[in-house]
Amino acid sequence: ILNVEQSPQSLHVQEGDSTNFTCSFPSSNFYALHWYRWETAKSPEALFVMTLNGDEKKKGRISATLNTKEGYSYLYIKGSQPEDSATYLCASDNYGQNFVFGPGTRLSVLP
Amino acid sequence: AAGVIQSPRHLIKEKRETATLKCYPIPRHDTVYWYQQGPGQDPQFLISFYEKMQSDKGSIPDRFSAQQFSDYHSELNMSSLELGDSALYFCASSLFGTGGREAFFGQGTRLTVV
Numbered sequence: 001i002l003n004v005e006q007s008p009q010s011l012h013v014q015e016g017d018s019t020n021f022t023c024s025f026p027s028s029n030f031y032a033l034h035w036y037r038w039e040t041a042k043s044p045e046a047l048f049v050m051t052l053n054g055d056e057k058k059k060g061r062i063s064a065t066l067n068t069k070e071g072y073s074y075l076y077i078k079g080s081q082p083e084d085s086a087t088y089l090c091a092s093d094n095y096g097q098n099f100v101f102g103p104g105t106r107l108s109v110l111p
Numbered sequence: 112a113a114g115v116i117q118s119p120r121h122l123i124k125e126k127r128e129t130a131t132l133k134c135y136p137i138p139r140h141d142t143v144y145w146y147q148q149g150p151g152q153d154p155q156f157l158i159s160f161y162e163k164m165q166s167d168k169g170s171i172p173d174r175f176s177a178q179q180f181s182d183y184h185s186e187l188n189m190s191s192l193e194l195g196d197s198a199l200y201f202c203a204s205s206l207f208g209t210g211g212r213e214a215f216f217g218q219g220t221r222l223t224v225v
C-alpha cells in the first residue's frame with residue numbers, strides 16, 4: 001500500500017491570511033495527484049487533477065503545484081475566507097496501485 | 112452519468128441495534144472506500160476494498176464489518192450501535208488500473224443513533 005501523507009494535520013488561520021499545506025506521495029509509477037475539498041456534512045468536491053511535473057492549477061483563490069520528482073504537492077489559499085474552512089484531501093494515482101488518499105489537512109478560517 | 116449511489120440516505124437506529132449501509136460504485140469501478148465523518152469532526156478513513164478483497168484498513172471499529180460483492184457493491188455492517196456512531200458515512204469508488212483515474216464520492220448516508 002502506498003503512503004500518502006499530508007501536513008499539517010490541522011491549521012487555524014485568520015480571515016484574510018494566505019496559507020498553504022503539503023501532500024507527499026510516492027513518486028514511483030506516478031500518474032496523477034488529486035486534491036479534494038471536503039466541507040463538513042457535504043460530499044467531497046474535486047478541486048484539481050495534476051499530472052505533469054511543474055504543473056500549477058488555479059481555481060479562484062486556491063492554487064496547487066506539483067513536483068513529481070520529489071513527490072510533493074502544495075495547495076495554496078490566498079486571502080482565506082471562513083467558507084474555505086474544510087478538510088483538504090489529496091490522493092495519489094499511481095500505475096498498478098489503488099487510488100490512495102492522504103489523511104487530510106483540516107483548515108479552520110477564523111473571522 | 113451514473114454516480115456513486117449510497118443507500119439509504121438517512122437512517123435512524125436505536126442503541127445496540129444493527130445497521131447496514133450500502134454503496135454502489137460507478138459502473139466498472141472495482142475499488143470502494145468507506146469514510147466516516149462525525150458531527151464537527153474530520154473525515155476518518157474506515158476501510159477499502161479492491162476486487163472483493165480488503166485492500167486497506169483504517170479506523171474501523173471491531174463492531175463494524177464490511178465486504179465487497181461480486182457486482183462490486185459494498186456493504187458496511189455496523190452492530191451494537193453506540194450514540195457516537197452517529198455520523199455521515201461516505202463511500203467513494205475508483206478503478207484500479209493504469210492511471211488517469213479519479214475517485215468519485217457518493218452523497219453519504221446520515222446515520223443517527225438514538
